[in-house]
Amino acid sequence: MSHGISNDPAPDAAAKKSFSIAFGLERIGLIALRAPKVAAVVLLALVVVAVFGLQRIKIDDSLSQLFRSDTPEYKQYEEVTKRFPSSEYDVLVVVEGKSLLERSSLEKLRDLVTDLQLVDGTRGIISLFSARQPPEGGRLPAALFPETLPEGAEYDAFIKRVRDNEVIKGKLLSEDGTLALIVLALDPAIVGNKGLNATIGEVRKIMNEDLEGTNLSSQLSGVPVMQLEIRNAVERDGLTYNIAGILAGCIIAIIFFRRISFMIVAAFPPLLAILLSIGTLGWLGFSLNMFLNVMTPLIMVISFADSMQLTFAARDRLIAGEDKYTAFRNAVLVVGPACVLTHGTAALSFLALQFSDSDLIRTFGEAGLMATIIALIAVLSLVPVFGVLLVRKENLLVAKVKGADRGVEALRAFCAWIAVRMVGRPGLFSLIALVVVLGLGIIYASLEPRYRLADQVPDKQQAVEASSRLDAKLTGANPIDVLIELPKGKSLYDPETLDTIAAVHTIIEKQAGVGNVWSIETLRRWLAEKAGRSDVAILKEYVDLLPKYLSRRFISENEDAVVVSGRVPDLDSSQILPTVEKLDAAMGTVRSAHPGYLIAVTGLSAIAARNSASMIGKLNHGLTIEFLLVAAFIGLAFRSVVVMFASILPGIFPVVLSGTVLWFLGEGLQFASVVALTVSFGLGLSATIHFLNRLRLEEKPGVDEAQAVERATVLVGPALILTTVVLACGLVVTVFSDLPSLRLFGWLSAFSMIAALIADLFILRPTAMWLISTSHKIKAAWAKPKPAE
Numbered sequence: 001m002s003h004g005i006s007n008d009p010a011p012d013a014a015a016k017k018s019f020s021i022a023f024g025l026e027r028i029g030l031i032a033l034r035a036p037k038v039a040a041v042v043l044l045a046l047v048v049v050a051v052f053g054l055q056r057i058k059i060d061d062s063l064s065q066l067f068r069s070d071t072p073e074y075k076q077y078e079e080v081t082k083r084f085p086s087s088e089y090d091v092l093v094v095v096e097g098k099s100l101l102e103r104s105s106l107e108k109l110r111d112l113v114t115d116l117q118l119v120d121g122t123r124g125i126i127s128l129f130s131a132r133q134p135p136e137g138g139r140l141p142a143a144l145f146p147e148t149l150p151e152g153a154e155y156d157a158f159i160k161r162v163r164d165n166e167v168i169k170g171k172l173l174s175e176d177g178t179l180a181l182i183v184l185a186l187d188p189a190i191v192g193n194k195g196l197n198a199t200i201g202e203v204r205k206i207m208n209e210d211l212e213g214t215n216l217s218s219q220l221s222g223v224p225v226m227q228l229e230i231r232n233a234v235e236r237d238g239l240t241y242n243i244a245g246i247l248a249g250c251i252i253a254i255i256f257f258r259r260i261s262f263m264i265v266a267a268f269p270p271l272l273a274i275l276l277s278i279g280t281l282g283w284l285g286f287s288l289n290m291f292l293n294v295m296t297p298l299i300m301v302i303s304f305a306d307s308m309q310l311t312f313a314a315r316d317r318l319i320a321g322e323d324k325y326t327a328f329r330n331a332v333l334v335v336g337p338a339c340v341l342t343h344g345t346a347a348l349s350f351l352a353l354q355f356s357d358s359d360l361i362r363t364f365g366e367a368g369l370m371a372t373i374i375a376l377i378a379v380l381s382l383v384p385v386f387g388v389l390l391v392r393k394e395n396l397l398v399a400k401v402k403g404a405d406r407g408v409e410a411l412r413a414f415c416a417w418i419a420v421r422m423v424g425r426p427g428l429f430s431l432i433a434l435v436v437v438l439g440l441g442i443i444y445a446s447l448e449p450r451y452r453l454a455d456q457v458p459d460k461q462q463a464v465e466a467s468s469r470l471d472a473k474l475t476g477a478n479p480i481d482v483l484i485e486l487p488k489g490k491s492l493y494d495p496e497t498l499d500t501i502a503a504v505h506t507i508i509e510k511q512a513g514v515g516n517v518w519s520i521e522t523l524r525r526w527l528a529e530k531a532g533r534s535d536v537a538i539l540k541e542y543v544d545l546l547p548k549y550l551s552r553r554f555i556s557e558n559e560d561a562v563v564v565s566g567r568v569p570d571l572d573s574s575q576i577l578p579t580v581e582k583l584d585a586a587m588g589t590v591r592s593a594h595p596g597y598l599i600a601v602t603g604l605s606a607i608a609a610r611n612s613a614s615m616i617g618k619l620n621h622g623l624t625i626e627f628l629l630v631a632a633f634i635g636l637a638f639r640s641v642v643v644m645f646a647s648i649l650p651g652i653f654p655v656v657l658s659g660t661v662l663w664f665l666g667e668g669l670q671f672a673s674v675v676a677l678t679v680s681f682g683l684g685l686s687a688t689i690h691f692l693n694r695l696r697l698e699e700k701p702g703v704d705e706a707q708a709v710e711r712a713t714v715l716v717g718p719a720l721i722l723t724t725v726v727l728a729c730g731l732v733v734t735v736f737s738d739l740p741s742l743r744l745f746g747w748l749s750a751f752s753m754i755a756a757l758i759a760d761l762f763i764l765r766p767t768a769m770w771l772i773s774t775s776h777k778i779k780a781a782w783a784k785p786k787p788a789e
Contacts, residue, residue, distance in 0.1 A: 050279025
């Protein structure tokens, strides 16, 4: 080998002077090597089973998935959505234009509303055409919009009545008369299955046809639309990630190994690990979601680094003259322990996610843990099996490689150049690294939790843009509800019940930041103003006249609970939280005045505002604990306090540097970013562990610390650089996702991987050198015999 680097010592000889940092678990990889053809047949059977498992994978597109937990607040929210199934099944049709209230535009808009009612799966529709004139003579009031719209001055007077209508104004029609909201209530059975795609497609088609020729724009929003867009994005992204991961691994492997056989040996085990892992998740009933969707590139990250290290080690041994069986067996014995340890640190990262209150994040942690175990077994077993079965004429490899191995040799020269400079003044470089990490850590500590619903929904589709228009013109698209549960013995039409509802309704109306308030009190006020009556009899009569899909929005089926619903803009949860807290505090006066009535502020906006900051904070604290646990784990595996301390700075550096980038970009800590940092910390230690394992083997009598560091760097450096490039490419492909959270997860993870490589080359080397040198001096000082008294 070039640069004066010899091949590894024989594993058996090395074992006599050392120990396995994996406690012998690396020998799992030797089981399949005993009968490679049988192993290949077993692999084929497992692949077939995994393919069937892939077909069982479902998609979880729920907007509340992040906050799904066993907390009382979430259980209450779930109960409200079951008893008042409105917002979960409402498609919001947003029609906007300066000519909205012109006669021709209104006629087109009414045609649209009429046609939308005929769409399969529609239960009902609410629009400005639902409004009624004041009741007269006890008869059912006529529609506000006559069958034939008036003309001239009468039309102007009519439009004034429409804009002043209390039921419409600020709720279904913006104050400036340029935006109309149509609420399309879908059948719950449609929203929960594949029929939603056809239904939303039909709605879009009708919108385009009916509004053609007008100057009106139309967009869709609402939970069903957002769920459909999430579902489509997850399916599309999954295909993208798989293709990108395969191409990145194969291209890099073929460029540097120059042989198809080595490309297959290096790249195919990680790809099969992906298939086996995702297939297993399918058989176990896991559903793809915003986080599990990145499991493909993550498995690639976990397994490809170790696959490349094993392949590089076996290739070097083949070049040195060993036969292929011996070369791959020795590669497993020498490099395998580090592979086990890297998967172990990744497993600890996924275990750290179990401290989250979110079922979604805990499930992601469970899936990641299983995928890590599967990937470890796949890589340790398949690299030697493929090597033995596919590598041919290994005796000719040396002749072919000589003079044609420029890529690897260039990387080794680069690694040697860095190593020489890093070990030149290890104390100074270690001090600089410590100061840099501390400075970045201070910036990282100032990051604040951030959460917006829009970050979980594709922002290149209609739903987010339509919601932003509702935020601007109708105070918002996100519901916030106040649940009122009646005490036993009290009916819906009891005077105290109606007074309680009225008090809650008034408080919500007056709360800054909340608008578009609806409840049974809305109908009661309208009757009092227009009909001059507010008695219980007429109220009950009109409630009974309402279609079920409309009355169930505010009144439970058993009439033992009601909800007062408002809407808030899609702001950061830290901006919504004060509104929620003020609302809840204001409800205290109503609770005191009407004891026995259970009054609670709920809804997804309230749940997110209350819980997102604490959940993100707990994940961040879990990451801090993970630093200590992983360092202790590495120190225990190496049986060395020096190694434990040497791994801390390079492990922390990628996290605090990535956090600093978030701070400069004004991003704050989101769910996606803190999960990305948690996982990337464990994965980024792969380079650290492989280097420390190599360094352990290079430390021999007569070899000083600097020479050992240089040799270890040249031996493992090229593979570390190559794998980092591949892994970063595999992760950064998520920037093409329509989901903002996945884009953030992807680029931040890729950046963290690059930062981990920088830490490995420029922080780990001098730090390890300085700690080893210092420890040797301390041991020598203790061993030096003291002079006799």
